[in-house]
Amino acid sequence: MLIHTNQEKNQFHLTNGHVSYIFHVMKNGQLGHLYYGKALRHRNDFSHLQTYDVPTAASCHVYEDDPAFSLETLRQEYPAYGNSDFREPAISVGKEGIPHVPNFIYNSFRIVEGKPELNGLPATYVNENDEASTLQIILKDKFIQAELTLHYTIFRDKPVITRSASLKNEGTENLVIDRIMGASLDLPDKDFIFTHLAGTWSRERHVKERKLEMGIQSISSLRGASSHHHNPFLALKRPASTEHTGEVYGFNFVYSSNFIMQVEVDHYDIARLTVGIHPFGFKWNLVPDESFQSPEVVMVYSDQGLNGMSQAFHNLYRENLIPNQWKKEERPILINNWEATYFDFNEERLVNIAKSASELGIELFVLDDGWFGKRNDDTSSLGDWYEDLDKLPNGLESLAGKIAETGMKFGLWFEPEMISPNSELFKDHPDWAVGMPGQHHTLGRNQLVLDFSRPEIVDYIYEKMSDIIKRTDLSYIKWDMNRNITEAFSRKLSAQQQGEFFHRYILGVYSLYERLTKEFPHVLFESCAGGGGRFDPGMMYYAPQAWTSDDTDAVERLKIQYGTSFAYPIYSMGSHVSAVPNHQTLRETPLSTRANTAYFGTFGYELNPLMLTEEEREEIKGQVAFYKQHRSLIRNGHFYRLLSPFEGNETAWMIVSPNQSEALVGYYKVLAAPNGRKHQTLRLCGVDEAKVYQVAGRNYYGDELMQIGLQLPTEFNGVNSQKAKRGGDFQSQVFHIKS
Numbered sequence: 001m002l003i004h005t006n007q008e009k010n011q012f013h014l015t016n017g018h019v020s021y022i023f024h025v026m027k028n029g030q031l032g033h034l035y036y037g038k039a040l041r042h043r044n045d046f047s048h049l050q051t052y053d054v055p056t057a058a059s060c061h062v063y064e065d066d067p068a069f070s071l072e073t074l075r076q077e078y079p080a081y082g083n084s085d086f087r088e089p090a091i092s093v094g095k096e097g098i099p100h101v102p103n104f105i106y107n108s109f110r111i112v113e114g115k116p117e118l119n120g121l122p123a124t125y126v127n128e129n130d131e132a133s134t135l136q137i138i139l140k141d142k143f144i145q146a147e148l149t150l151h152y153t154i155f156r157d158k159p160v161i162t163r164s165a166s167l168k169n170e171g172t173e174n175l176v177i178d179r180i181m182g183a184s185l186d187l188p189d190k191d192f193i194f195t196h197l198a199g200t201w202s203r204e205r206h207v208k209e210r211k212l213e214m215g216i217q218s219i220s221s222l223r224g225a226s227s228h229h230h231n232p233f234l235a236l237k238r239p240a241s242t243e244h245t246g247e248v249y250g251f252n253f254v255y256s257s258n259f260i261m262q263v264e265v266d267h268y269d270i271a272r273l274t275v276g277i278h279p280f281g282f283k284w285n286l287v288p289d290e291s292f293q294s295p296e297v298v299m300v301y302s303d304q305g306l307n308g309m310s311q312a313f314h315n316l317y318r319e320n321l322i323p324n325q326w327k328k329e330e331r332p333i334l335i336n337n338w339e340a341t342y343f344d345f346n347e348e349r350l351v352n353i354a355k356s357a358s359e360l361g362i363e364l365f366v367l368d369d370g371w372f373g374k375r376n377d378d379t380s381s382l383g384d385w386y387e388d389l390d391k392l393p394n395g396l397e398s399l400a401g402k403i404a405e406t407g408m409k410f411g412l413w414f415e416p417e418m419i420s421p422n423s424e425l426f427k428d429h430p431d432w433a434v435g436m437p438g439q440h441h442t443l444g445r446n447q448l449v450l451d452f453s454r455p456e457i458v459d460y461i462y463e464k465m466s467d468i469i470k471r472t473d474l475s476y477i478k479w480d481m482n483r484n485i486t487e488a489f490s491r492k493l494s495a496q497q498q499g500e501f502f503h504r505y506i507l508g509v510y511s512l513y514e515r516l517t518k519e520f521p522h523v524l525f526e527s528c529a530g531g532g533g534r535f536d537p538g539m540m541y542y543a544p545q546a547w548t549s550d551d552t553d554a555v556e557r558l559k560i561q562y563g564t565s566f567a568y569p570i571y572s573m574g575s576h577v578s579a580v581p582n583h584q585t586l587r588e589t590p591l592s593t594r595a596n597t598a599y600f601g602t603f604g605y606e607l608n609p610l611m612l613t614e615e616e617r618e619e620i621k622g623q624v625a626f627y628k629q630h631r632s633l634i635r636n637g638h639f640y641r642l643l644s645p646f647e648g649n650e651t652a653w654m655i656v657s658p659n660q661s662e663a664l665v666g667y668y669k670v671l672a673a674p675n676g677r678k679h680q681t682l683r684l685c686g687v688d689e690a691k692v693y694q695v696a697g698r699n700y701y702g703d704e705l706m707q708i709g710l711q712l713p714t715e716f717n718g719v720n721s722q723k724a725k726r727g728g729d730f731q732s733q734v735f736h737i738k739s
């Protein structure tokens with residue numbers, strides 16, 4: 001049993017042997033939080049966990065004159081503002097134009113085996129009903145006649161609980177929701193390090209840490225996308241916790257638009273976490289009989305440090321988030337023509353690239369931006385989803401046929417949500433762009449955004465895309481999104497409804513993904529937003545891989561991929577070998593290091609194979625063969641971070657097969673340092689201590705590999721050129737370990 005209830009005391013305990021989550025109904029009828037963390041043994045009554053601790057009557061506002069009960073000091077489950085709690089709330093809702101202090105009183109509960117879908121929203125799911133149980137708590141606010149349901153799903157075999165909230169208007173008048181979080185969590189104290197992933201275009205998801213302090217600390221996006229700048233991921237780590245030890249709480253928001261993840265530490269050093277749609281600018285009109293469903297928050301508890309948290313996210317996303325089709329099927333090694341040609345190509349050039357790549361063993365040819373309308377640079381044609389006959393005079397079918405003849409699959413780039421002012425579509429439908437009529441429209445990369453809050457526009461794009469998928473027998477789509485949303489305004493929404501725009505927009509994006517992935521399950525989608533600007537679990541529900549970053553430099557990628565692995569499986573990270581000097585940094589790294597970094601992801605190439613030397617071609621053939629040999633391990637394995645690029649000159653990580661019979665270890669040293677230690681070793685993780693492993697011609701017991709470490713080849717130290725096996729800047733090595 002995963003959910004225990006005490007109906008007399010109105011207590012609820014979700015537990016699966018890994019985690020416990022306990023809450024109850026307080027004496028005012030609202031929900032109080034009691035505990036979240038490592039599994040506790042169940043007992044029939046948890047009343048003793050409730051502490052009525054009102055410090056001084058002078059500083060506290062008590063409830064109904066009971067001096068021992070103040071919402072200001074009680075840990076709550078889904079708090080409101082305006083009563084005796086002065087912290088930021090989970091919910092704010094009222095009748096149109098009438099101020100209201102929400103008062104949601106416990107009504108009843110339901111337990112559902114498995115996990116119901118979240119209407120229109122991506123969310124984790126179960127494959128079999130016995131994988132999880134869902135508790136739904138129903139609360140009612142009589143004054144506004146609204147029913148609030150809090151949804152909690154606990155997974156049977158994972159340290160994971162998911163939460164969301166939905167609100168139904170049961171009255172006869174319109175309600176207005178100003179704020180509805182997916183989850184709110186009152187923690188017992190503030191002794192945590194706020195750990196998150198931040199950056200910008202080309203350096204996404206760098207790991208950032210800060211100590212929680214009194215006051216509000218948050219990460220957020222108001223860009224209409226989850227963003228390059230802050231990933232909707234947050235870990236609260238105990239100060240003494242490390243990569244592999246200690247308590248960490250991880251949170252990820254299954255949403256791809258405006259969000260907030262906030263921790264408010266109050267005057268008693270108590271931390272309140274809230275995660276949800278960013279309330280700034282959000283206003284949802286809830287008409288009678290309608291419901292609003294918040295997106296889902298995934299909560300992971302780990303007592304095995306950050307890495308334990310990451311593995312829980314990885315397992316969940318591999319098994320309970322990505323489309324079924326891609327759980328077992330290997331993803332093709334691809335070549336993308338973007339950095340090879342940019343907009344400058346024709347059919348012959350593309351087919352030559354494809355032929356040459358196919359000889360190297362590459363399996364999928366992806367034609368990136370520039371194949372449609374009259375697009376010779378980024379100033380035109382978005383929305384004109386038909387081939388440019390100047391570049392492809394024989395049409396897309398002919399190109400697709402010629403690619404198929406090389407033995408490769410065919411993929412195409414789309415930017416479905418965009419419209420260029422210089423396009424046929426804009427001439428026909430200038431009113432389809434997001435923005436206020438007659439007012440200034442900010443351009444981003446010379447383009448405007450299509451109003452995906454309008455179903456008829458989504459339908460139009462669906463027709464265009466599905467037609468091309470059918471015509472070309474397409475295997476893969478790279479779905480790009482190269483600007484954020486400004487002047488957010490839909491011409492189809494009334495003035496009162498404009499606060500719904502961002503959410504309706506992303507629902508439109510999800511609905512297009514839903515239709516295309518359902519109709520064409522064999523098409524592999526890779527999400528992209530100018531690189532990693534929408535790398536989030538919402539997208540992952542449809543697209544099992546994402547273009548991690550436009551930065552393909554191997555050294556920069558160490559940080560980007562390391563940070564991304566905090567929440568996302570490495571097999572979700574599009575990672576390609578590109579040409580040198582690198583197009584983003586002008587750095588020249590060895591071909592081997594570029595591959596050694598890219599192996600820890602979904603592998604591909606982003607270069608012109610016709611420009612390679614014979615020697616490089618041979619090396620690439622070896623890389624392709626190596627990846628094919630190991631990709632099921634990369635898809636399935638348990639990932640361990642060993643050395644952090646944020647802490648020093650070296651990075652290391654490894655992936656171990658579920659049965660611990662083999663592993664791949666990646667070791668990278670950015671800058672050479674002379675005369676270092678003589679016998680450098682790298683301590684590994686996750687292997688079986690009793691097994692004997694063979695690596696680089698030597699045998700080790702698993703415990704030796706973990707306690708003493710894998711001996712790295714001798715490094716050049718200024719005088720040992722005879723013996724040295726490695727040296728120079730940007731050196732790296734990948735070791736295959738087999739029992």
Ligand code: DGJ
Nearest residue numbers: 338368369528530531550
């Ligand atoms: C941004 C993407 O991240 C790149 O890989 C490429 O597809 C360009 N857009 C094309 O415009």
